Amino acid sequence: MKSLLRYALLFSLVAAGSANAQQALEEIIVTTKRGSANVQDIAGSIGVLTGDTLEAMGAQDFEDIARTVVGLDVINRAVGDNTIVIRGVNADGESGATILWDNMPTSGSGEDTSDLGRRQFDLDVYDVEQVEVLRGPRGTLLGSNSLAGAVRFVTRKxxxxxxxxxxxxxxxxxxxxxxxxxxxxxxxxxxxxxxxxxxxxxxxxxxxxxxxxxxxxxxxxxxxxxxxxxxxxxxxxxxxxxxxxxxxxxxxxxxxxxxxxxxxxxxxxxxxxxxxxxxxxxxxxxxxxxxxxxxxxxxxxxxxxxxxxxxxxxxxxxx
Structure with a gap:
């Protein structure tokens, strides 16, 4: 009886593990590399929030997204005056994180060398298909402002x-x-x-x-x-x-x-x-x-x- 119980318990654990593996392998397509690819095929740290997730959480602006994505922070000094920080990396002058709406950059310019990338516009998160957060330098694809990483808003087409x-x-x-x-x-x-x-x-x-x-x-x-x-x-x-x-x-x-x-x-x-x-x-x-x-x-x-x-x-x- 004990042997039969052990086999039954082992079978239930294997079945549960298979179900969890199938759920974890849900395909998520990202477009931050100038083309579409499965997020599991990209060698990099990427966080993705789908449009359904944004609607379910009632996301209105960048602060709502930063509360959910690991390694993404926002310093909000006033309305429309944000500093975006990825993995704690920031530098004087222009922002070290590139913000893209589809392929249009909207990174904060800063006012002087000690301004730490302020003046980042906080556009309303509405009618957005998904948000992609790339952690780590992306200068080859996205330019010098992506020293810390990039955040891309993919709008509904x-x-x-x-x-x-x-x-x-x-x-x-x-x-x-x-x-x-x-x-x-x-x-x-x-x-x-x-x-x-x-x-x-x-x-x-x-x-x-x-x-x-x-x-x-x-x-x-x-x-x-x-x-x-x-x-x-x-x-x-x-x-x-x-x-x-x-x-x-x-x-x-x-x-x-x-x-x-x-x-x-x-x-x-x-x-x-x-x-x-x-x-x-x-x-x-x-x-x-x-x-x-x-x-x-x-x-x-x-x-x-x-x-x-x-x-x-x-x-x-x-x-």
Whole structure:
């Protein structure tokens, strides 16, 4: 009886191991090497979040992704002012991590040699097929800004076979603060068997919850302090740290031949922070903010032409 029990237990463990192995071998295709390949066939450390995963976790921006991917961090100083860090590697000046939307780079420029790659635009994570995080230097393929690695957002492309559309809305409120709202929608429009368009648009308002104490009443030398542009520093009001973001992304796909297709993309986003980074104590009060009504804009144009067959795959990128 004991021998039979041991065999039964061994069989159950083997069966469970086979089931887990089949589940772990699910195929994930990544495109960060200028071509499509199974993630298990690539010699490198890569993290992938699929579109279904992003929707399930309610991802809105880069911070949501950084909380999930090992080795990826983001330093958020204010709305639209991020520093992306991969594996703890960072350097003075321009960012050491390349951020790509499809094949369009949007890496932060920094302001000076001690700025550590700031000014990284935080585009809305909507209508995204998957996010690919490459850990480690990628300078040969992606340029000098990829010293630490790269993050690539693969957007959903036009579907030439079927019309599709959808939208989501969200309204929220904050106790002691302002309310907010989030509206997003997409439209997929095939014009013919060879040409199609896809539009994704979004707008988001985040209510503030910080009340500003008048700076002049708290700092002993407030009368002699001024901002870099010469204006006197001072800000008061309620719920001053709210911000809003709106933008869209337009793609056109054209099938030129059996092995050649053309993809044109344009994206635009405007972000307005009504009081910038105000959540730092100074002289016993909140203030002074670096700006009142900071506005950041991001625009990009991409042209991607792909041609090839079962043996070759060549890609030409223009920005």
């Amino acid at each position: 036009p579907d030439l076979e079927a019309f599709d559309a959808g939208f989501t809305t969200q309204v929220d409120s904050t106790s002691g603060g302002d309310g907010g709202m989030n509206v997003k929608g997409f439209l997929n429009l095939p014009v013919s068997d060879s040409i199609g368009f896809r539009l994704a648009a979004y707008t988001r308002e985040v209510g503030g919850f910080i009340d500003a104490v008048p700076f002049e009443n708290k700092h002993p030398n407030a009368a002699n302090l001024s901002s870099p542009n010469g204006e006197k520093i001072g800000l008061s009001g309620s719920n001053i740290n709210g911000w809003d973001r709106s933008g869209f992304r337009l793609s056109m796909s054209a099938l030129l031949s059996d092995n050649t297709d053309l993809l044109l993309q344009y994206f635009s986003q405007d972000t307005t922070a009504r009081a910038g980074a105000v959540d730092r104590p100074y002289a016993g009060a909140f203030g002074p903010p670096p700006c009142g009504g900071c506005k950041k804009a991001a625009d990009g144009v991409g042209l991607i032409s792909k041609s090839g067959n079962d043996l070759t795959d060549e890609t030409l990128d223009m920005f």
